[in-house]
Amino acid sequence: MHQTNHRFDNRSDKFISKKMSYALRHNPGKYGLKLDEYGYTDLNQFLKAMNRIHHFQPSLTKERIESIMAHADKERFKIKNGQICALYGHSIPGIIKHPAATPPAVLYHGTARRFIPSIKKLGLLPMQRQYVHLSTDVQTAKQVGSRHDDHPVILTIDTQKAVIDEIHFYFGNNQVWLVDELPSKYIHFPK
Ligand code: HQG
Numbered sequence: 001m002h003q004t005n006h007r008f009d010n011r012s013d014k015f016i017s018k019k020m021s022y023a024l025r026h027n028p029g030k031y032g033l034k035l036d037e038y039g040y041t042d043l044n045q046f047l048k049a050m051n052r053i054h055h056f057q058p059s060l061t062k063e064r065i066e067s068i069m070a071h072a073d074k075e076r077f078k079i080k081n082g083q084i085c086a087l088y089g090h091s092i093p094g095i096i097k098h099p100a101a102t103p104p105a106v107l108y109h110g111t112a113r114r115f116i117p118s119i120k121k122l123g124l125l126p127m128q129r130q131y132v133h134l135s136t137d138v139q140t141a142k143q144v145g146s147r148h149d150d151h152p153v154i155l156t157i158d159t160q161k162a163v164i165d166e167i168h169f170y171f172g173n174n175q176v177w178l179v180d181e182l183p184s185k186y187i188h189f190p191k
Helices: 013-026 043-054 062-071 113-122 138-145 159-164
Strands: 077-080 083-086 106-111 132-135 153-158 169-171 176-179
Touching: 013 043, 013 062, 013 083, 043 062, 043 083, 062 077, 106 113, 106 138, 106 159, 113 153, 132 138, 138 153, 153 159, 159 169
Parallel strands: none
Antiparallel strands: 077 083, 106 132, 106 153, 132 176, 169 176
16 A cells, blocks of 8 residues: 555656646545535645555655646646646536636637547537637647547637627636537538
């Protein structure tokens, strides 16, 4: 129980970040944590639970998390008033609220070629997560899509038209916007 798992380095930023995402997006119960309606949980309890489950050496601290956040490729977490949350990506049952806001006129979604027929038919659906995730720029969308396909397809979203039709968008971070789902009439498919 007290031995570190040597198959991977549990001190690496990436390892710690993945465990943070798992706890704050997908399975807070495993860590004995509860998220409030906005996805926040007490930072000290979070640190204790993370150290109890993963035996980080040296112990995970607020300073280490701040350093991981400062050096990360994406803004995934937020610390505020002694609490921490994941800014997007949740899959837990109770829906996490995000601030509703006016999105940029155009957003992008990078996806796999094999998903296109289904997206044409059903629109963008949140699948395993609580929301559909959209990107503010093509570069970010490419990166998101390349997790699913070597040659991702970049969809262009007419958010202005969707907003007129009273579809609500939610702010995740400066690169990520969220929406409950998006019918295909708001989506431009390339070619
Ligand atoms: C697809 C990462 C078939 C959708 C990223 C996507 C992001 C459909 C996949 C964040 C569909 C779900 C989220 C339909 C949607 N039929 N497929 N009707 N509707 N899909 O991973 O957007 O690094 O849950 O196109 O950067 O790829 O973890 O969503 O391909 O910001 O911080 O179903 O996660 O951030 O895949 O990624 P995902 P996503 P982190």
